[in-house]
Amino acid sequence: MQHIRLDTIGSTNDYVRSLPPTPSMVLVTAEQQTAGRGQGTNRWVSAPRANLLFSLRLSPRALRADTAFVVSQAVALSLRTAAVEALHGVVPAERVSVKWPNDVYVDSRKLAGILIENTLRGEMVDSIIAGCGMNVNQTSWQGLPPEPVPVSIAMLTGREADIDGVLHTIMETFAAHMAAIDRGEYAAVRDAYRRVLYHGTGVHAFRCLRSGDCQGQLLQASIDDVAPSGMLTLRTTEGERLTFAFKEIAFVHH
Numbered sequence: 001m002q003h004i005r006l007d008t009i010g011s012t013n014d015y016v017r018s019l020p021p022t023p024s025m026v027l028v029t030a031e032q033q034t035a036g037r038g039q040g041t042n043r044w045v046s047a048p049r050a051n052l053l054f055s056l057r058l059s060p061r062a063l064r065a066d067t068a069f070v071v072s073q074a075v076a077l078s079l080r081t082a083a084v085e086a087l088h089g090v091v092p093a094e095r096v097s098v099k100w101p102n103d104v105y106v107d108s109r110k111l112a113g114i115l116i117e118n119t120l121r122g123e124m125v126d127s128i129i130a131g132c133g134m135n136v137n138q139t140s141w142q143g144l145p146p147e148p149v150p151v152s153i154a155m156l157t158g159r160e161a162d163i164d165g166v167l168h169t170i171m172e173t174f175a176a177h178m179a180a181i182d183r184g185e186y187a188a189v190r191d192a193y194r195r196v197l198y199h200g201t202g203v204h205a206f207r208c209l210r211s212g213d214c215q216g217q218l219l220q221a222s223i224d225d226v227a228p229s230g231m232l233t234l235r236t237t238e239g240e241r242l243t244f245a246f247k248e249i250a251f252v253h254h
Helices: 012-018 069-086 153-157 163-182 186-195
Strands: 002-009 026-033 052-058 096-099 103-106 109-121 124-134 204-208 218-226 232-236 241-244 249-251
Touching (some): 002 012, 012 026, 012 109, 012 124, 052 163, 069 103, 069 124, 069 153, 069 186, 186 218, 218 241
Parallel strands (some): 002 026
Antiparallel strands (some): 026 052, 052 124, 096 103, 103 109, 109 124, 218 232
């Protein structure tokens, strides 16, 4: 694996995309991002040298586009594992979850975000770029929307964490998940993801964001399924099953 360390960059995803193609995995880390991005039009805001900011570019073997979400699940699980390890003895593991599609939460606060960008070759995945940001040592934010509420490892433990150590755990865990994916063992990754899913059990409030059938409605529902494509299926308290793509449904926090 090639590891490129940068001081300041606009976006690690944009930088790693500009590099020449290579069959090996490329990791780009940055001390500071000036134009970090999240899903859609969201921004990722981070103080300089306080957090973990990185992008991975990989070329998975024989991965179909309609099953590529398993790599997103592997990335999210790896960040969660590193968070659980960093918070050991302070925050129980069951309070650290993955919010669909791939954010890492502690209770109802956001610890890490992931932006996945796929390049396809026909029905197959040619390359995947996973941009990740984890709040490690930052303890205050300015100019953010009211939700989601950010949280960091340092805020929860009361002490600074070793950013490189957190990255090492992420990469070690991700390598194990990717080895399983390369062997075709998708079910193991999907099952692990389902077990740690935020609001994965019970009835919760969701708001429909898509135009048409349920736009703007507040739904009381439980998570019924996450498809290999990443689509989320909810079952309402009336028994109706509704399936959503990314950005079509929002969790309502209380």
